[in-house]
Amino acid sequence: MERAYRLRTIPPYPFREIAALKAEKIAKGEKLIDFGIGDPDQPTPEFVLDAMADAIRDRRTHQYDETGHGYPEFLEAVARHMQRRFGVELETPKQIQGTIGCKEALVHIEWAYIDPGDIVLVPDPAYSVYKVQATFCGGAAYPMPLREENGFLPDLDAVPPSIAKRAKLLWLNYPNNPTGAVADLVFFERAVAFAKQHDLFVCQDASYAEVYYGDTRPPSILQVPGADEVAIEFHSLSKTFNMTGWRVGWACGAAEPVDGLSKVKANVDSGTFAAIQLAAAAALDHYDAWAPTLRELYRQRRDALADGLQSLGWPVTRPPGAFYLWVRVPEGETSAGFAKKLLEDCGVLVVPGAVYGDxxxxxxxxxxxLTAEDPLAAIGEAVERMGKLA
Ligand SMILES: Cc1ncc(COP(=O)(O)O)c(C=O)c1O
Known part of the structure; x- marks a missing residue:
């Protein structure tokens, strides 16, 4: 049976290929140091597990969540969190939609707005979902290069007016995967002005909002006056609370896209298991006490890896956010070729930058x-192995 057009046109999901290569090496008994997929290796904190243990015995949670937007306890915890963390006031449920992690919402917002022939402005490099979904909907992704010299921010002035006119969504993702860049409010102001000028919605993927290293906390785009007319921001508990497997997050901001997303979801899924929503509410209420511990863990690893690579003479800059180092490959190498060399010669797994875009x-x-008994020691060993690279 021939598969549908939408499946025939997309490239394979990049992590599948990487996972296959990794499995092959492991089957041969090789000890890999894996800097591949971004999935917190630490367990979900105890206070979330405790809340979940209680919630799962609450009989209300055993049935469909018929609220549409999410349990009031969860939405109110989100509203409190957005107020405390960003100073952003949100009306529940009109401006908040609970989601099955962030990825589901990134998909469904495109289903809500993209018809064949529409354009989606997508950063390049980027998480693959924004672009793939544009194609799934019959639309097209227009790449906005993220260049090091621009602090890995897109140059919105470089988008041709004929493209901006046909665009319905503009994707941003700060703190950024894969570059680790953080956007400031000045940039978000520019993005909101651009959205108003061209009558489109800004979709800001804030999955990594709580992974940052400096004293300045990454802002929410919703802090920009007027953003609540044109911006929708996607948050997730995955990275903040080591909860990638739990599948819980939220979208918030302008009422129209929140409602558009909600309508798609009403026809596709039945929301996150309600007990998980209640556990997520408890997690958010513990945010202030918890988040510094999380950041300190990644800061130590970031500094160990950056210091180590710098000691080898690699031109590495310390990212201000997210838990990735975006490392230039040596002159004359391609990203895939260099990643293969690291895997074959050093047993070190990294992701070639080209999988995130041209x-x-x-x-x-x-x-x-990275998953290792002692991650800091594993970073040290990886640096030692890479130091022997011919
Ligand atoms: C930029 C970005 N957005 C969204 C996601 C998906 O996160 P979630 O687990 O909340 O679906 C990821 C996962 O790695 C990501 O890197």
Whole structure:
């Protein structure tokens, strides 16, 4: 049976290929140091597990969540969190939609707005979902290069007016995967003005909002006055609370896209298991006490890896956010070729930058979420192995 057009046109999901290569090496008994997929290696904190244990015995949670937007306890915890963390006031449920992690919402917002022939403005390099979904909907992704010299921010002035006119969504993702860049409010103001000028919605993927290293906390785009007319921001508990497997997050902001997303979801899924929503509410209420511990863990790993690579003479800059190092490959190498060399010669797994888009060529991504008994020691060993690279 021939598969549908939407499946025939997309490239394979990049992590599947990487996972296959990794499995092959492991089957041969090789000891890999894996800087591949970005998935927190630490367990979900105890206070979330405790809340979940209670919630799962609450009989209400055993049935469909018929609220549409999510349990009031969860939405109110989100509203409190957005107020405390960003100073952003949100009306529940009109401006908040609970989601099955962030990825589901990134998909469904495109289903809500993209018809054949529409354009989606997508950063390059980027998480693959934004672009693939544009294609699934019959639309097209227009790449906005993220260049090192621009702090890995897209140059919105470089989008041709004829493209901006046909665009319905503009994707941003700060703190950024894969570059680790953080956007400031000045940039978000520019993005909101651009959205108003061209009558489109800004979709800001804030999955990594709580992974940052400096004293300045990454802002929410919703802090920009007027953003609540044109911006929708996607948050997730996955990275903040080591909850990638739980599948819980939220979208918030302008009422129209929140409602558009909600309508798609009403026809596709039945929301996150309600007990998980209640556990997520408890997690958010513990945010202030918990988040510094999380950041300190990644800061130590970031500094160990950056110091180590710098000691080898590699031109590495310390990212201000997210848990990735975006590392330039040596002159004359491709990102895929260099990643293969690291895997074959050093047993070190990194992701070739080109899987994130054409402008990812020339880099590899190294995730700080490595699974090892002693991750700092594993980073040290990886640096030692890479130091022997011919
Ligand atoms: C930029 C970005 N957005 C979204 C996601 C998906 O996160 P979630 O687990 O919340 O679906 C990821 C996962 O790695 C990501 O890197």
């Amino acid at each position: 402008y990812g060529e020339g880099y590899v991504r190294m995730s700080l979420t």
